[in-house]
Amino acid sequence: MAATTADGSKVVGGGEKSNVDEESKMITLFSSDGERFEVTQEAAAMSQTIHHMMEDGCVDDEGVHLPNVGSSILAMVIEYCNRHVASPDEKEDIRSFDAGFVNVEHHTLFDIIRAANYLDVKELMDLCCQTVADSIKSKSVEEIRELFGIVNDFTPEEEAEIRKENQWAFE
């Protein structure tokens, strides 16, 4: 859920903003294009990068700038973190959430992977890498080419040579 506050910043995530108690202490994140996101510290701590910054005291009142992550992708990562800290025990629900979460186009998935790698969110990385691996698994070479838009720039002789090198893998 995202709501736009008076100053135009987006508030994404659970917890009420009005009462600042220990549990729902908020932290501000800035995406590469300057958009503001408010998240609970708990959700932000899912990112080891931010977690270490918080521990080392590098996070001031202004918030954390993330020059490598665009706003749309950051919103998605925050959505993931919020969902996973909210109810980590409901395995079935989380599984179906994850399945829906990764049901995006490939270039979006790769952006998420890059963001998760930069932010060091291990579970998200694992989930996305597994999704990519699953999309490759059991596909023929042609199908993989079509999937990722890869142009075959081998001559037939070169291709035959590669196939022969590790013939057992191509059988």
Added chain:
Amino acid sequence: MGNILNQILANTTRHPKQNYQARTADDQFRLSSILFCRATLEHTRCVYNKGVSDSHFELWSVLVSRALSGQARRIYKEATNDYFRLLSLLVCRAISECIRRKLIVYEKGVAIDRFQLWRILICRTMSYFIRHKTIYEKRIADAQFQLLTLSICKAISDYLCCRPICKNEISVDWFVNLPEDVLRTILSKLPLDEVIRTGVLSSKWRCLWTVCPKLCFDGITMFGKNMHNKKIKHSTQKFIDNVNTVLQQCHGRVVEELGVKFEFDTMLVDHLNSWIRFAVSSHAKFLAFDLKPSGLEALSCPQYIFPFQLLDNSSISRLQHIQLCFVSVKPPAQFSGFPNLAKLCLSRVHVSSKDLHHMLSSCCNLEWLSIGQCYQLGGELKVDSPLSHLLYLNIAFSELTRIEFHAVELRTFVYEGPPVPIHLNKSTGLENADIHFIGVTIEDAVSALNSVLINVQNLTMKVHVRPRKLPCVLENSHSFSQLKNLQLKLLFHYDIDSLSLVKFLGATPFIEKLEMHFTSLFGFFYVERKTIRRFEHEQKYLKDVSITGFKASIGQVELLVHIVENTPALDVLTIDQSDIFRKEDAGQEEADDNMDERYGVIRAYIEGKVSPECFVRLI
């Protein structure tokens, strides 16, 4: 671009029908295609929405209709007709979809479904025009139209391929440009043959796969597709060659896991050693060698001796996970263990108990230990030094007389074999135990586990019960106060020993869930009996009871009555007459004629003793 189109069009003129030739030379047609491509490029993703009203497309549709109207003169006037709008719309749709999905249609595009559909749509609409009737079916078979649309598709996709679609477009090489550690994670989730296959995708991918951190070579998957029987010994040389080729290609890379699974053959020895050298030089953390032969040879003494001499100090401290099957382990005298070893699995490993003690004592970071079928181990397995990180311990069939570990964090203990004294006194956090005893009475089983089960919450016990010689004493000297979930799989010779079971239940006052699976070697027999023994011991918390293999024998009835009479909190009671052991072995149980009779017996005994809230299920 024009040249390409000309070439393609020129090719199509080889077609016998002459009419087409006239059109292909038509400048207007060429012009229209050029304009169309241009327009498409400029509008890329917005093509669909805007295309219809866009002036470029209108112009295109006009020109196309002009070109086509060579034959049917009337058509040009109808250029503003709805049909042409529809045509442009459909074509724009198809093209923008392709662009959005970044399909490289050059080679394959003309054959794939979407373009077929597009061709059909073009033909349809065109034929509507030219003859004003639905000759769609006929037209589709017409080579001219097929060729026409084919060349349009080819020309456009050609153009699209040769120029970057859009400045902001992500290069299709994003996969290749991923950070290496991400790539390694993805590749490690794929089987090795699929990883290697990615080498043929394109020149950029050729060597990409060699960063794969997991190199696991399995003889069966390598040759399994060609083999009908399991005898793959004569392909040992082939296996060796294949592994060596791959390792050569991965030379210099950092590998995390090296695994080899192949039935042992003396030919392998030197190569196994060279593979271990590779693992050392590529900083592997996980080593798995499974050399188990099939058949009776698996019982012989392993001939491959693990080459400790090839491990240098850095690799010894690097190894975190070792799995060995059918290997002989004889560490050198000064060997001081693997300091960072977290997981150790030894199966059919030839090692002396002294060496094993010594090794285990010095692996202080061990979290997971599994020892199975190490037949000549013998004697005690007493590891005095604290294994303060050990969480999982699994021991099976290793001819031990006593097991003792000092593992304060142990959570799960699994054992299979003859009942021996097991001392895990320091493991106060032991929650889960899975024990399989063979040839013991239930009392002796429980005694052997006395110290183990003190704090266990979940216990699975499978026992091949030996008939009791002495009568059982009902008083309990044990109390398993933490036990909440109990699963018993009991194989009796004759009838069940209800007294022992009742006594055992007496020792578990806080039990909540009880699952019992019975089977008997000589069969359970139902005998009608008016009076049965009764015992009294309340199970206050027992909520869920399920029994399988219930054949209403005397012992079983006694047990059932004891349960229903002493469980005030019982919520669910499930009684299944089928024997799951027989089902596992034979797949199907023999037909049973007395089922209904038994249901009657069960109901008779349960009636009135079970509270109305309790859900009773008879299967």
